[in-house]
Amino acid sequence: MNNTFSDHQQIGVVSTFSELVNTHFQGVMNAICWHRKLDGDFKEIVSQLQLKDNITEVSPEDLLALQLSEKGNLAREIILNDLQLLTDFGALPSLNLLKNYERDNELDFISTDVYSFHVDRSPIGTDTFLCTYHGAASDILPNHQAEQKILIPEIREKLKELHDGPDTEFETFLKDYFFDLHYQAKPNAEPINLESGHLWRLAVDHPTQQVLPCIHRAPVESDGEYRLLLIC
Known part of the structure; x- marks a missing residue:
């Protein structure tokens, strides 16, 4: 795996939080990475947290209540700082x-969960921020290596059968149920x-x-x- 990500036109690589939030997306670049090597024992934090559901939100108070080693404390400080930086940013x-x-x-012919390649949509100008501190990390895919699932003929036909309404309302149906957000990797695609x-x-x-x-x-x-993931 390329550790700098700089070989990928899709990715801008920066070295500060200020650059992360102030660098403009342009051309095919639609992902920006604040590239860093974190010290600290994030596994220790994960081992002490209590999973209440399959997804459990962890508050700063939850983190501060943990009794941690020096390395664990270092990891906690990094997470708290990231949370503060993003909160201060709005x-x-x-x-x-x-x-x-x-x-x-x-549906057996189309998946619309987050394990499927997808894009996020918002009515307002915003971006998705994420950082995996522990566990498996997400993948991204260059746009030219993916095909919108609703444009794949056999999937589109089945969605039309599912819709069972006027053709004029079909595109609205696809948006209302988020089918249009999901993509299929093309043959020989290379997720990053x-x-x-x-x-x-x-x-x-x-x-x-x-x-x-x-x-x-x-x-x-x-x-x-378990994964420990910051997202907003």
Whole structure:
């Protein structure tokens, strides 16, 4: 895996939080990475946190209540600092302890859960921020290596059968049920793993966005290993 990500036109690499939030997406670049090597024992934090559901939100108070070693404390300080930086920026960061996300098993011909390649959509100008501190990390995919699932003929036909309404309302139906957000990797596509420790900013589909939204997916979790993920 390329540790600098700089070989990928899709990715801008920066070295400070200020650069992360102030660098403009342009051309095919729709992901920006604050590239960093984090010290600290994030596994120790995960081992002490209590999983209440498959996804448990962890508050700063929860972190501060942990009795940690020097390395564990270093990891805690990094997480708290990231949360503060994003909060001061005006974002609403959430720290999640994850066993797994819900799977979408309702339709056998199209998946619309976060394990499927997808883009995020927002009615307002915003971006997605994420950082994996522990466990498997997300993947992104260059836009030219993916195909919107609703444009794949056999999937589109089945969605039309499911819609069972006027043709004029079909596109609205696709948006209302988020089918249009999901993508299929083309043959020989090469997903890029975001790795742990880096803080990422991904372009979202919204009216003022100048670039294509970033296609990404949640990883299949490593067996028995929880993920610790910051996202907003």
